[in-house]
Amino acid sequence: MKRFGTLVLMVFLMVSGAFAADFDPRRPSKEDKCPVCGMFVFKYDDFLAQIIFKDGTAAFFDGAKDMFKYYFGLKKYAPSRDLSEVAAVYVTDYYSLTPVDGTRAYYVIGSKIHGPMGHELIPFGKEEDANEFMFDHLGKEVIPFKGITPEVVKRLD
Numbered sequence: 001m002k003r004f005g006t007l008v009l010m011v012f013l014m015v016s017g018a019f020a021a022d023f024d025p026r027r028p029s030k031e032d033k034c035p036v037c038g039m040f041v042f043k044y045d046d047f048l049a050q051i052i053f054k055d056g057t058a059a060f061f062d063g064a065k066d067m068f069k070y071y072f073g074l075k076k077y078a079p080s081r082d083l084s085e086v087a088a089v090y091v092t093d094y095y096s097l098t099p100v101d102g103t104r105a106y107y108v109i110g111s112k113i114h115g116p117m118g119h120e121l122i123p124f125g126k127e128e129d130a131n132e133f134m135f136d137h138l139g140k141e142v143i144p145f146k147g148i149t150p151e152v153v154k155r156l157d
Contacts, residue, residue: 023052023088025099028060035059035077036066037117046097047115049123052088053081063115064091064107064123065156072150089145091123094133100125103145108133109152110140119156121148 028050030042041048041060049067052058059078061067067089070077089102094113100123107121108130114120122139124130130142143152 022056025088025090026050026052026058026060032060034062034066036061036069039116044116045092046094047092047120048099049091049102050089050099051086052090053085054087055085063117064102064121065115065117065119065153067091067102068121068148068150068153072153093125093129094122095124095129098125105145106130107143107145107148108137108139108141109143109156111137113137121153121156 028041028048030040032041033039034041039062041062044062047063049061049064050058051067051071059070061070071083071086071089074081074083090099091102091105092098093100093105102123105123105125106127106129107123109121110119111122111134113122115122122130122133124133127142133139134142
């Protein structure tokens with residue numbers, strides 16, 4: 001009877017999502033390429049961005065700019081995908097060099113700091129850090145994730 005109770009609990013946890021796929025940030029392999037520009041992303045870990053899908057697969061990018069191009073152009077870069085499949089978005093905080101939730105990050109545009117693909121959205125986990133960076137590096141604006149549009153990204157090219 002005890003095993004039956006354990007089995008019922010495990011089934012409940014599986015159905016409730018307690019055993020959901022791991023959506024933590026990942027490290028790219030040496031073979032992973034940015035699906036937007038084709039660059040190997042492994043050597044650009046200071047600017048690494050990633051989108052993790054609900055099926056557990058991930059797309060890696062050499063910077064937030066290319067990640068946003070992919071995000072907004074999903075039908076172009078991954079026609080079989082839909083934004084509803086996105087489980088997590090991570091970007092690398094410029095100061096701490098650690099992954100932060102890209103949907104809660106703040107991005108500086110127009111600074112004198114460039115990424116692997118030139119002008120870049122420089123991400124920060126804290127708005128105060130983004131504001132400090134903008135002042136120190138002549139940035140033009142701090143924008144939260146929801147404020148980034150295809151037009152904002154296009155201006156960086």
